Amino acid sequence: MRLGINLGQIDEGGLSFAEQLGVTDIIANRPAAEGDGHYDYVGLLQIRTRIEAAGLRLAAIGNLRRDWLEKAIYGLPGADDQIDHFCRTVSNAGAAGVPVVIYTFPAISLHRIYRTHLQARTRGGAITTSHDQTALEGAPLLGPKPLTTEEIWANYERFLKRVVPVAEQAGVKLAVHPDDPPLPPTGEVASLFTHPDDFKRAVELVPSEFNGVCFCQGCFTEMVGPGVYDAIRYFGERNKLFVVHFRNVRGRMPRFSEVFIDDGDIDMLRAMRIYKEVGYTGVLVPDHVPHLIGPAGENSYATWAFAIGYMKALMDMVKAEG
Ligand SMILES: [Mn+2]
Numbered sequence: 001m002r003l004g005i006n007l008g009q010i011d012e013g014g015l016s017f018a019e020q021l022g023v024t025d026i027i028a029n030r031p032a033a034e035g036d037g038h039y040d041y042v043g044l045l046q047i048r049t050r051i052e053a054a055g056l057r058l059a060a061i062g063n064l065r066r067d068w069l070e071k072a073i074y075g076l077p078g079a080d081d082q083i084d085h086f087c088r089t090v091s092n093a094g095a096a097g098v099p100v101v102i103y104t105f106p107a108i109s110l111h112r113i114y115r116t117h118l119q120a121r122t123r124g125g126a127i128t129t130s131h132d133q134t135a136l137e138g139a140p141l142l143g144p145k146p147l148t149t150e151e152i153w154a155n156y157e158r159f160l161k162r163v164v165p166v167a168e169q170a171g172v173k174l175a176v177h178p179d180d181p182p183l184p185p186t187g188e189v190a191s192l193f194t195h196p197d198d199f200k201r202a203v204e205l206v207p208s209e210f211n212g213v214c215f216c217q218g219c220f221t222e223m224v225g226p227g228v229y230d231a232i233r234y235f236g237e238r239n240k241l242f243v244v245h246f247r248n249v250r251g252r253m254p255r256f257s258e259v260f261i262d263d264g265d266i267d268m269l270r271a272m273r274i275y276k277e278v279g280y281t282g283v284l285v286p287d288h289v290p291h292l293i294g295p296a297g298e299n300s301y302a303t304w305a306f307a308i309g310y311m312k313a314l315m316d317m318v319k320a321e322g
Contacts, residue, residue, distance in 0.1 A: 062102030077271025094170025141187025
């Protein structure tokens, strides 16, 4: 198992921070090398070489612009063109030596729903986010057109049938991340992923060793609470874990809060042991952290350092268990 961190800016500060903490892998989060609807080869190559020059490894790119797939998600005119662009990103990633592309196929989060509460409090008064789904009941959500669950699955299948062969050719793993939060259909907008079974369906839709999951442990816990351990095992045993977002939460849908890594419902040591038991060899990164006091912002180094240090200790511990 490898320890990684998400970086938005691939700059000296972020890379030094990773090195100093003993992190080995970087996930480039919406790297600033966007071309016209896709990532170009040279931009990705430059990101990889910058990371490698710091003695680190580029594990994946993720957090791609959501609107790049909006027409594909809704099945609008221009859908095939967007899928073509996505295929170019995947091909270019392969050529540039990027092993994994993390993506979402989100209808609901196109509406910028993230949490109902953005200034909640957690331990010691740290600012965090929380979500109360009951506040969204009856929300008048409408995309460019009404979208049913059957339609979004059909559109997703069309996408996968085009993209997976390209990924195989390019040697790039496609890791799907759920909408976060994993909302049920809301207003006239459908959603794909509200239960681990939906991911089973996704990986079986177009079977391939390149079609798998970005296992956001936070989102899976938001879906099924303690069922998260079985979900790790299920996808891990089938080699479908391509990336792990190692995050803790308290509560589950319809109500949950983001918390510090050691302060949620998930027994993080138990989770780490399962990743090891199933033979997971990929990267684990921390994901969403409460704002620590001090130089403010979610991206302050201290709050990430706390999560990384905790993860590193857990990884060392399960390694020592043999
Ligand atoms: Mn995540």
